[in-house]
Amino acid sequence: MLSALAVGLGLYTTAAIAGLAGRRTLVAVYALAGLAAAVIAIPALSMLVFATPPEQTVLPLGLPWLGGHFRVDALSAFFQLVVNGAAVLISVYAIEYGGHDDEPGRVLPFYPIFLAAMNLVLVADDAFVFLVSWELMSLASWLLVLSTHRQAESRPAAFLYLVMASAGTGALLLAFGLLSGGAGSYAFDALRGAALDPAKAAILFGLALVGAGSKAGLFPLHVWLPPAHSAAPSHVSALMSGIMTKVALYGLVRILFDLMGTTPPWWWGVVVLILGGVTALMGVLYAVMQHDLKRLLAYHTVENIGIIVIGLGLALAFRANRLDALAGLALVAALLHVFNHAMFKSLLFLGSGAVLVATHERDMEHLGGLIHRMPRTAFAFLIGSVAISALPPFNGFVSEWLTFQAILDGSLLPQWLLKLAVPVVGAMLALSAALAAVCFVKAFGVVFLGRPRTPAAAEAHEVGLIMVAPMAGFAAICTVVGIVPIGLVSLLRPVTSLLLPGSGAALPESSLLWLAPFGAERSSYSGLTILLAIALLAGVLVIVIHRFASDRARRSAPWDCGFPDPRVETQYTAGSFAQPIRRIFGSAAFAARERVVMPEPGNASAAEFEVTLRDPAWEGIYGPVSGLVSWIAERMNVLQFQTIRRYLSLMFAALVLLLLIVAVSQ
Amino acid sequence: MTGVLLEALQLLLVLVLAPLLTGIVRKVKARLTAKRGPALIQPYRDLLRLLRKDVVLAPNASWLFRTSPYLIFTAVWLAAAIVPTFTTGLAVSRTADLIALVALLGTARFALALAGMDVGTSFGGIGSSREMMIASLAEPAMLMVTFTVALLVRSTSLPHIAEFMVTHAVGIRVSLFLGLVSLVIVAIAENARIPVDNPATHLELTMVHEAMILEYSGRHLALVEAASMVKLLLYLSLISAVFLPWGMDIGDLTAAAVGTGLATYAAKLGIGAVLLGVFETSIAKMRVFRLAEFLGGAFLLGILAAIFLYVSQGL
Numbered sequence: 001m002l003s004a005l006a007v008g009l010g011l012y013t014t015a016a017i018a019g020l021a022g023r024r025t026l027v028a029v030y031a032l033a034g035l036a037a038a039v040i041a042i043p044a045l046s047m048l049v050f051a052t053p054p055e056q057t058v059l060p061l062g063l064p065w066l067g068g069h070f071r072v073d074a075l076s077a078f079f080q081l082v083v084n085g086a087a088v089l090i091s092v093y094a095i096e097y098g099g100h101d102d103e104p105g106r107v108l109p110f111y112p113i114f115l116a117a118m119n120l121v122l123v124a125d126d127a128f129v130f131l132v133s134w135e136l137m138s139l140a141s142w143l144l145v146l147s148t149h150r151q152a153e154s155r156p157a158a159f160l161y162l163v164m165a166s167a168g169t170g171a172l173l174l175a176f177g178l179l180s181g182g183a184g185s186y187a188f189d190a191l192r193g194a195a196l197d198p199a200k201a202a203i204l205f206g207l208a209l210v211g212a213g214s215k216a217g218l219f220p221l222h223v224w225l226p227p228a229h230s231a232a233p234s235h236v237s238a239l240m241s242g243i244m245t246k247v248a249l250y251g252l253v254r255i256l257f258d259l260m261g262t263t264p265p266w267w268w269g270v271v272v273l274i275l276g277g278v279t280a281l282m283g284v285l286y287a288v289m290q291h292d293l294k295r296l297l298a299y300h301t302v303e304n305i306g307i308i309v310i311g312l313g314l315a316l317a318f319r320a321n322r323l324d325a326l327a328g329l330a331l332v333a334a335l336l337h338v339f340n341h342a343m344f345k346s347l348l349f350l351g352s353g354a355v356l357v358a359t360h361e362r363d364m365e366h367l368g369g370l371i372h373r374m375p376r377t378a379f380a381f382l383i384g385s386v387a388i389s390a391l392p393p394f395n396g397f398v399s400e401w402l403t404f405q406a407i408l409d410g411s412l413l414p415q416w417l418l419k420l421a422v423p424v425v426g427a428m429l430a431l432s433a434a435l436a437a438v439c440f441v442k443a444f445g446v447v448f449l450g451r452p453r454t455p456a457a458a459e460a461h462e463v464g465l466i467m468v469a470p471m472a473g474f475a476a477i478c479t480v481v482g483i484v485p486i487g488l489v490s491l492l493r494p495v496t497s498l499l500l501p502g503s504g505a506a507l508p509e510s511s512l513l514w515l516a517p518f519g520a521e522r523s524s525y526s527g528l529t530i531l532l533a534i535a536l537l538a539g540v541l542v543i544v545i546h547r548f549a550s551d552r553a554r555r556s557a558p559w560d561c562g563f564p565d566p567r568v569e570t571q572y573t574a575g576s577f578a579q580p581i582r583r584i585f586g587s588a589a590f591a592a593r594e595r596v597v598m599p600e601p602g603n604a605s606a607a608e609f610e611v612t613l614r615d616p617a618w619e620g621i622y623g624p625v626s627g628l629v630s631w632i633a634e635r636m637n638v639l640q641f642q643t644i645r646r647y648l649s650l651m652f653a654a655l656v657l658l659l660l661i662v663a664v665s666q
Numbered sequence: 667m668t669g670v671l672l673e674a675l676q677l678l679l680v681l682v683l684a685p686l687l688t689g690i691v692r693k694v695k696a697r698l699t700a701k702r703g704p705a706l707i708q709p710y711r712d713l714l715r716l717l718r719k720d721v722v723l724a725p726n727a728s729w730l731f732r733t734s735p736y737l738i739f740t741a742v743w744l745a746a747a748i749v750p751t752f753t754t755g756l757a758v759s760r761t762a763d764l765i766a767l768v769a770l771l772g773t774a775r776f777a778l779a780l781a782g783m784d785v786g787t788s789f790g791g792i793g794s795s796r797e798m799m800i801a802s803l804a805e806p807a808m809l810m811v812t813f814t815v816a817l818l819v820r821s822t823s824l825p826h827i828a829e830f831m832v833t834h835a836v837g838i839r840v841s842l843f844l845g846l847v848s849l850v851i852v853a854i855a856e857n858a859r860i861p862v863d864n865p866a867t868h869l870e871l872t873m874v875h876e877a878m879i880l881e882y883s884g885r886h887l888a889l890v891e892a893a894s895m896v897k898l899l900l901y902l903s904l905i906s907a908v909f910l911p912w913g914m915d916i917g918d919l920t921a922a923a924v925g926t927g928l929a930t931y932a933a934k935l936g937i938g939a940v941l942l943g944v945f946e947t948s949i950a951k952m953r954v955f956r957l958a959e960f961l962g963g964a965f966l967l968g969i970l971a972a973i974f975l976y977v978s979q980g981l
């Protein structure tokens with residue numbers, strides 16, 4: 001496994017060097033990156049299938065007295081499978097899509113570096129390698145976001161991303177420092193054995209949540225994510241949203257489940273659960289309000305991260321109470337959703353990229369009717385939409401169903417706070433699943449159905465096979481995992497036995513046909529039967545109706561209650577579709593206001609309709625913080641314009657102060 | 667083998683009974699408003715007439731518009747085949763538990779809402795948007811009822827829930843009562859009945875379900891209408907399977923038990939249809955944005971029911 005990884009990293013590096021030549025080597029760079037991803041993904045898969053024991057090695061890299069520790073265990077292998085499996089398809093897509101980039105020279109060198117850095121995070125076995133790779137991952141993706149710097153909104157998005165990524169890495173740096181306790185060894189093996197007093201563990205827990213959570217997009221640390229993910233070129237958006245957020249969650253799982261002892265305090269579960277619930281609900285509410293297709297998808301990433309984190313929170317809560325079998329179920333649900341989200345979110349971002357190439361539009365209000373012009377993209381995007389809305393028989397439903405099953409057993413938890421938190425979070429999860437369906441009816445309906453709203457949409461052309469094939473690949477994965485999830489579930493068994501040795505085999509009662517966490521008496525679901533039954537019944541129905549009733553159809557003007565209006569402005573828009581949700585939830589969450597400005601009677605000019613939304617995270621947290629920073633900066637500004645005499649006396653005063661502190665402390 | 671036969675019987679039964687149920691509701695409503703009302707078999711005649719007519723499609727209707735009716739009808743039909751009605755010994759009832767059943771109906775709704783947006787008319791959009799708004803509250807409410815029941819029974823499998831309710835003295839519980847109220851509200855909303863929507867309306871700005879299917883005609887319309895009828899039957903069956911399963915055959919599979927099951931099921935459906943007709947006549951339709959309170963109330967009742975049980979089980 002490690003040798004395959006070395007080959008893969010070598011290929012990534014070669015691709016990065018080749019990328020320096022710019023547009024000429026575009027095909028070679030993406031082909032090499034795809035090959036590298038395949039070289040890593042296949043051994044990772046075999047490691048999970050055969051439950052191979054972990055491999056580790058120490059290389060003389062980094063600081064000379066520390067060395068660089070690397071290790072691949074089942075958890076790393078699973079995430080490597082997710083990262084590189086998706087990267088194979090995304091790289092193939094990029095062979096065609098990358099040619100449409102304005103400046104491929106700004107993308108090509110950093111794309112392979114970004115992938116390589118994510119792989120390094122997954123195999124890092126000491127804090128030093130972990131943090132350096134983590135930072136490399138942030139910087140490479142930051143440069144990729146900046147590759148579209150000619151669009152005005154990219155620059156502030158990239159700046160915000162850089163600030164938030166630095167803050168997150170800073171929190172992780174402190175976390176690892178605290179974990180090692182100044183003992184001098186930063187290898188994970190040494191950190192694992194560290195004894196922590198409760199106060200220190202609590203601070204560490206907070207730092208890990210801030211560090212990994214800001215990268216993953218936990219509310220309210222998500223503010224950088226939608227602008228940055230939507231500003232990047234679409235194949236990079238797929239990498240950032242589909243994959244990088246998962247690497248961040250890997251960091252969280254590694255620290256909370258592996259490095260920090262075996263029994264977490266129960267209140268960690270409460271904190272993580274509530275964070276997950278709020279993130280899921282707020283993410284989807286933000287998403288419904290969007291009319292930029294890529295931003296809508298990015299906000300859905302926030303929602304899905306919330307769903308995964310709910311699973312992790314349940315696993316922590318069950319583990320704290322030594323209910324290991326249930327913790328295993330919750331962990332399987334969370335990791336399954338990690339895989340599923342990586343697949344359907346990559347698919348959807350690739351679909352939005354295809355729409356962007358065909359129409360040069362991201363604003364949904366300028367699209368419409370693309371199902372006729374881009375039938376293949378539309379079909380793939382439809383499967384992605386149904387999957388992300390957690391509807392059977394696709395994969396998104398499987399992981400949400402398992403999360404619900406874990407929530408149902410929350411009543412076994414003894415702590416009162418958990419007893420109350422679990423059903424409330426369950427309600428939040430149910431609400432966000434239902435709202436996700438609203439959002440994707442809107443997204444698919446406005447973009448692909450109806451009539452084209454602009455000439456650009458009316459004249460769109462289907463993208464080439466190289467872009468369609470990866471989307472079809474992702475759609476096939478979403479379907480197969482949805483109908484026979486047992487394959488993926490059994491891949492997770494080495495992971496659960498690594499992190500939760502007492503949990504036993506995950507979902508033991510399940511088979512090829514059924515998914516049944518605790519036997520059929522309790523609950524069961526069979527996506528395969530649903531798909532087959534619907535196909536069979538619908539087939540019979542079609543034959544019977546066409547044979548015995550009528551099979552004729554003719555085309556005529558739409559009915560629309562007798563008032564069909566040929567102007568496309570009369571169509572429902574994304575904004576009008578979202579209006580009921582904005583009325584019901586938006587006034588509480590975003591202080592949404594609608595205002596209609598009517599012209600004077602007799603004045604025939606158009607009326608105006610205004611919607612204002614306020615972002616609670618921005619106004620409640622970031623606005624005040626950035627205000628405080630500017631306030632301090634203004635006060636400190638005085639220091640910039642002093643005479644040399646003043647500067648010298650300031651330095652002297654500082655020296656005296658420091659010496660005094662040293663004297664007092666000794 | 668018996669399971670497969672019973673399943674086939676159930677598939678046919680829901681198909682045959684669903685239009686009759688709608689006919690009874692319409693008849694009751696007509697009688698209560700001092701009209702004679704159409705014959706009980708009128709819904710069958712309507713469906714057959716529609717099936718034989720040509721389909722008229724808008725010029726830009728896509729494949730999605732043409733395939734959705736088949737998908738919607740089969741999804742709802744399959745869901746109705748999973749809910750135990752007269753016996754718990756159905757072959758495919760393991761396919762989906764209560765949570766998966768809710769999601770399966772969600773798939774049908776997703777297809778219907780997309781079909782409503784396909785032609786690009788303003789009525790289609792308004793219908794889809796409002797239908798999804800209603801679902802965004804009704805579906806979580808239904809899941810909370812599921813949680814409540816699952817906490818009591820420790821199962822989400824429908825046949826098991828029905829058997830448990832029959833064989834155990836569950837007693838009168840506040841949570842179950844709240845859950846029942848919540849489920850009834852959800853059923854009213856999901857079936858587009860008054861006060862949420864008016865099934866008899868057409869050409870009205872407040873219509874929701876009718877607005878969505880405005881462009882459908884011929885066999886497509888027949889399928890969508892039939893799906894609504896089966897869905898009404900499904901919700902009545904669900905309420906009776908979860909809260910009033912008495913009389914149902916609980917796995918004995920003897921002729922007598924199955925016969926009793928069939929008879930009590932028919933009686934329950936009849937009573938349910940009459941109650942629905944009386945309720946619909948006695949209440950006025952709500953404004954669209956009042957619905958949020960009505961359905962939000964159902965959702966909160968569901969949460970309260972679940973929390974009561976969570977807390978009481980800890981004692």
